[in-house]
Amino acid sequence: MNEYLTIGALAKKGSVNVETIRYYQRRGLLQLPFKPQGGFRHYAPETVKRVRFIKRAQALGFTLEEIAGLLALEEKKGCLQTREIAARKLKLVEERIADLVTMKKALARLVHACDVSSAGASCPIICLLADD
Amino acid sequence: MNEYLTIGALAKKGSVNVETIRYYQRRGLLQLPFKPQGGFRHYAPETVKRVRFIKRAQALGFTLEEIAGLLALEEKKGCLQTREIAARKLKLVEERIADLVTMKKALARLVHACDVSSAGASCPIICLLADD
DNA sequence: CTTGACTCTGTACTATGGTACGGAGTGTAC
DNA sequence: GTACACTCCGTACCATAGTACAGAGTCAAG
Known part of the structure; x- marks a missing residue:
């Protein structure tokens, strides 16, 4: 069969x-x-x-x-090369995590700025993005 | 002018x-x-x-x-909506970080398995990926 | 044989954020 | 006027990992 x-x-x-x-x-x-x-x-x-x-x-x-x-x-x-590839990918993943953590902090700061700003003030997020 | x-x-x-x-x-x-x-x-x-x-x-x-x-x-x-958008993005970034951390851990485990395996044994990374 | 689910094929499309291109035209400095 | 850098325009392309499609053909069960 x-x-x-x-x-x-x-x-x-x-x-x-x-x-x-x-x-x-x-x-x-x-x-x-x-x-x-x-x-x-x-x-x-x-x-x-x-x-x-x-x-x-x-x-x-x-x-x-x-x-x-x-x-x-x-x-x-090819075990040595395989390890090399995995180690390289690990490094890239770590770098990407670091980027995202930076992003997260900036976003958290923005959201917090909104939470503490008074009702009549201009939008802190927009102001920060529009800043020069 | x-x-x-x-x-x-x-x-x-x-x-x-x-x-x-x-x-x-x-x-x-x-x-x-x-x-x-x-x-x-x-x-x-x-x-x-x-x-x-x-x-x-x-x-x-x-x-x-x-x-x-x-x-x-x-x-x-539209300050309220802006805050909403930023908060949502923050959440997505956090989720992506969590995914990457999971990935990182798995990769680190694989690389470590290579480092501690004996020279004549089969490649631990390949074995794990090929596993059923 | 009939029927219906599955398969084939090669091209096109999705999503994202760009990037390239060619021939013709514009605009400025000399 | 000449020369050269820049611009226009609309279409096509890049990278990734799929996904869709239409009409025709295959295969297995009844």
């Missing part, structure tokens, strides 16, 4: 859209499986693991391009 | 690109200034303030659509 998955079955097991599978294939993240001319794609059941790998890596902030790199390293057992 | 700025001068004073000014105009963030048919745009000097308002609001995480709303509120002195 030659067992394969249709694209819809793969998408369902991987918790993604059919269109997403097609997209990943176009992007080279998934290989074109066996497919009769004009017929349905026949995905190996192991392909589910690969889709899940992609989604897990995405959840960690990796772009699809980066994930393609990770998938290549998986095949080559 | 009727003083105006050309688009290049406005862009320079606002620290943006000429194309960006045109884009903001297309988006309705800036009004079409007086302009002879087929001639150069004549921007009032005060337009610099408006461009700076936009960039400051962007720095706080507001989208251009949201900024258009803020600009409208500036004209109407």
